[in-house]
Amino acid sequence: MFRDVLAGIIxxxxxxxxxxxxxxxxxxxxxxxxxxxxxxxxAVTVEFQRVLAQATKVAGALYGESDGGLExxxxxTAGHQLLFxxxxxxxxxxxxxxxxxxxxxxxxxxxxxxxxxxxEL
Numbered sequence: 512m513f514r515d516v517l518a519g520i521i522x523x524x525x526x527x528x529x530x531x532x533x534x535x536x537x538x539x540x541x542x543x544x545x546x547x548x549x550x551x552x553x554a555v556t557v558e559f560q561r562v563l564a565q566a567t568k569v570a571g572a573l574y575g576e577s578d579g580g581l582e583x584x585x586x587x588t589a590g591h592q593l594l595f596x597x598x599x600x601x602x603x604x605x606x607x608x609x610x611x612x613x614x615x616x617x618x619x620x621x622x623x624x625x626x627x628x629x630x631e632l
Contacts, residue, residue: 516627517543520620526612528591532628535560535601550607555593559586563595563603583621585614596621598628 517530521543529544529552537557544550563584570581586593592614594606604625606617 512631513541513628514543516624516631517541520606520617520624521545524606524608524613524616524620526609527617528607528609528612530604530606531556532598533560533603533605535564535603540602548607550591552605552607555607556605559593559595559605567597583618594618594621596625598625599632602628602632604628 513532517532521527521530522545527545528548529542529550531539531542531552533539533556537553537560539553539556542552544552566584567581581597583597584595586595587610590610592608592610592612594608594614594617596604596606598604604621606621608614608617
């Protein structure tokens, strides 16, 4: 369902490893990864969805629900970068990149794909 959309983000982005459309509970609706990738997005997002929920609450508390809704969250570690983009109240997109991957391009392409993903949900 979302494989082509995810491939359209991952394949042209240097350093991108995998991407997924996830439910709020951290379970993948669709996942796409480059063939040589060993990143387990399910394990990452099941654990990270609590942080994402807390970040959403913080954004709402800082700016109000109408003006400050969380749109995206980035996490950078020594080995990887993770981009989380909110799709709607129940879904989010996650993109995993190498530590030297082009995060800016992943951000742009995910923003451009957001409307198509929302339409297909």
